[in-house]
Each structure stands twice: as structure tokens, then as C-alpha cells.
Amino acid sequence: MSLPAAFAGRLKLPAIAAPMFLTSGPDLVVGTCAAGLIGTFPALNQRSTEGFSDWLDEIAGRLTPDAAPYGVNLIVHRSNPRLEADLAQVVRHRVPLVITSLGAAAEVVEAVHSYGGLVFHDVINRRHAEKAAQAGVDGLIAVCAGAGGHGGTLSPFALVHEIRSFFSGTVVLSGAMSTGRHIAAAQVMGADLAYLGTRFIATRESLAADANKAMIMGATAADIVYTPNISGVHANFLRPSIAAAGLDPDNLPPHGQMDMSNEARAWKTVWSAGQGVGAIDDSPPVAELCARLIAEYRDARAAFCAAEAP
Numbered sequence: 569m570s571l572p573a574a575f576a577g578r579l580k581l582p583a584i585a586a587p588m589f590l591t592s593g594p595d596l597v598v599g600t601c602a603a604g605l606i607g608t609f610p611a612l613n614q615r616s617t618e619g620f621s622d623w624l625d626e627i628a629g630r631l632t633p634d635a636a637p638y639g640v641n642l643i644v645h646r647s648n649p650r651l652e653a654d655l656a657q658v659v660r661h662r663v664p665l666v667i668t669s670l671g672a673a674a675e676v677v678e679a680v681h682s683y684g685g686l687v688f689h690d691v692i693n694r695r696h697a698e699k700a701a702q703a704g705v706d707g708l709i710a711v712c713a714g715a716g717g718h719g720g721t722l723s724p725f726a727l728v729h730e731i732r733s734f735f736s737g738t739v740v741l742s743g744a745m746s747t748g749r750h751i752a753a754a755q756v757m758g759a760d761l762a763y764l765g766t767r768f769i770a771t772r773e774s775l776a777a778d779a780n781k782a783m784i785m786g787a788t789a790a791d792i793v794y795t796p797n798i799s800g801v802h803a804n805f806l807r808p809s810i811a812a813a814g815l816d817p818d819n820l821p822p823h824g825q826m827d828m829s830n831e832a833r834a835w836k837t838v839w840s841a842g843q844g845v846g847a848i849d850d851s852p853p854v855a856e857l858c859a860r861l862i863a864e865y866r867d868a869r870a871a872f873c874a875a876e877a878p
């Protein structure tokens with residue numbers, strides 16, 4: 569098990585609230601960090617680099633010294649025209665954690681390491697994990713079957729084990745986790761941290777539309793469609809939102825290559841979610857949700873230890 573020294577004593581729960589496109593903003597990040605979990609957001613949730621910088625100023629100004637660290641997500645993809653400018657703001661603000669997606673770049677890692685920041689990278693298979701490790705990342709996020717957003721198809725048992733066989737850094741597990749018991753299970757499986765996204769969409773502080781939150785609360789795993797035909801990269805989406813957009817979930821037209829300039833348009837009315845939706849039936853304030861997750865996690869660990877006792 570390997571947690572960065574920068575996280576020591578700062579987390580009440582070994583979990584990250586994942587950066588969700590068009591959903592995570594300052595209120596969700598600050599509320600999560602104040603409760604003792606790592607809060608994050610995508611740089612592209614702001615329409616400009618200037619707006620992104622403003623959010624970084626706001627978050628840093630609102631967080632107290634005893635809060636958990638925060639992080640941002642950078643899309644390292646050739647179709648993201650803002651990467652260089654957004655990275656410059658990350659360095660200027662000394663963002664504690666950077667989560668990179670859709671490309672592991674050594675130059676991004678070097679820039680973040682220059683001020684002592686950490687880089688975690690999303691991976692869906694061993695090949696991607698090995699390339700990211702070679703780029704010098706501090707952590708690997710195993711995005712397994714059932715995860716919201718750009719998820720993979722591998723079992724967490726398989727991917728976590730394979731990553732552990734060659735990587736000594738922090739391992740984060742993503743995929744269909746919605747409860748504190750799930751977080752405890754992720755640790756037992758060999759992960760250092762759990763990565764929860766969909767559960768945080770249905771919170772008061774989320775930027776998601778009320779209809780989106782309601783759809784998540786009424787959904788089950790069977791309502792999740794895994795397809796590349798919304799944004800050009802395989803991702804999980806809510807079947808009812810695809811139908812509401814006038815599309816046939818079972819006969820979607822091909823999308824073509826991913827293009828970040830059109831990504832917001834693709835995801836605005838077709839909503840992403842993971843297979844853990846069946847465990848979500850309310851939309852509480854983020855502080856209440858985090859307190860519940862912490863209590864569930866502690867109960868699960870206590871029950872496990874009690875069962876192991878002679």
C-alpha cells in the first residue's frame with residue numbers, strides 16, 4: 569500500500585470525488601475537501617483558462633489549512649487546445665494533485681513535479697498503465713468495468729493485481745462504487761484510494777441539472793449503456809437520457825474521432841453515470857454524504873476485523 573506523504577494525516581476517508589465533466593465545481597470541491605475527502609474538478613468545466621484560474625483562486629481561498637487536498641483534471645489529448653495554458657495555471661497555483669486523462673505526458677509530470685505536486689493518471693488496461701508509469705506519474709487510477717465517464721471493461725480484480733505487479737506508487741480504484749463499504753472493499757482488494765464519481769453527481773452542490781440527479785436516483789445498472797458513439801471514446805451513459813435526446817440507445821450512429829471542442833455539446837443532454845447508480849436514492853448536501861460514507865467505511869472495516877478475530 570502506498571499513499572503520498574502529502575496526504576498523511578489529511579484524509580478522513582481514503583477516497584477521491586472524481587472530476588466530472590459539467591458537474592464538478594468549486595462548491596462540490598470545497599465541500600468534499602472540508603469533509604476530509606479529496607475533491608477534484610476538470611479544468612474544462614470552465615469555458616476559458618481565465619475562468620479556470622479564477623476557480624483555482626476561489627478554491628484555495630475557501631479551503632482551510634486542515635482540509636483535505638484538492639485536485640484538477642487535465643485532458644492530455646491532441647484535440648484539447650487549452651492544455652498548455654491550463655497547465656501553466658496549475659503550476660502558478662501549485663495545485664496539489666493533477667489527474668491526467670487520455671494521454672500520459674512526461675512534460676506534464678515534470679511541470680507538476682517542479683513545485684512538488686502529484687500526478688495521478690487514468691488507465692483502463694495494463695499497457696496504458698505501463699506507459700504512464702514510464703512517464704513518471706505518482707499514481708495510477710484503475711478505471712474498471714462499470715465506471716462512469718470514459719470507463720474500461722476489465723474486472724478490478726484483474727487490473728489492480730496487474731498494476732501492483734510492476735507499480736509501487738499509489739493505486740486508485742474506480743468503478744461502480746457508491747458506499748463506504750465499497751471503499752473498504754477497494755482497500756482489501758489492494759487499492760490505496762477509491763474513486764467515486766456518480767455518487768457525487770446526486771448532491772446539492774453538484775452542477776448537474778435536477779433532472780440528471782433524479783434520473784440517477786431512479787436508475788439501476790441495467791440503465792447504463794457503454795458506447796463510443798456519444799463522444800468518440802467508449803464511455804458509460806444513462807439510457808433514458810439517450811432516449812430523451814431523440815436517439816435509439818440500441819442503434820446509435822457512429823461518432824467518429826473524439827474532439828474536445830465538441831465534447832460539451834455531446835455530454836450536455838446525454839448524461840454519463842456508472843453502474844453503481846442502483847445504490848443511489850437521494851441527493852444530500854455533500855457534507856452529509858461524506859459523513860455517511862465515513863461511517864459506512866468504519867462500520868465495514870470493524871465488521872471485517874470482527875469476523876477475522878479468533
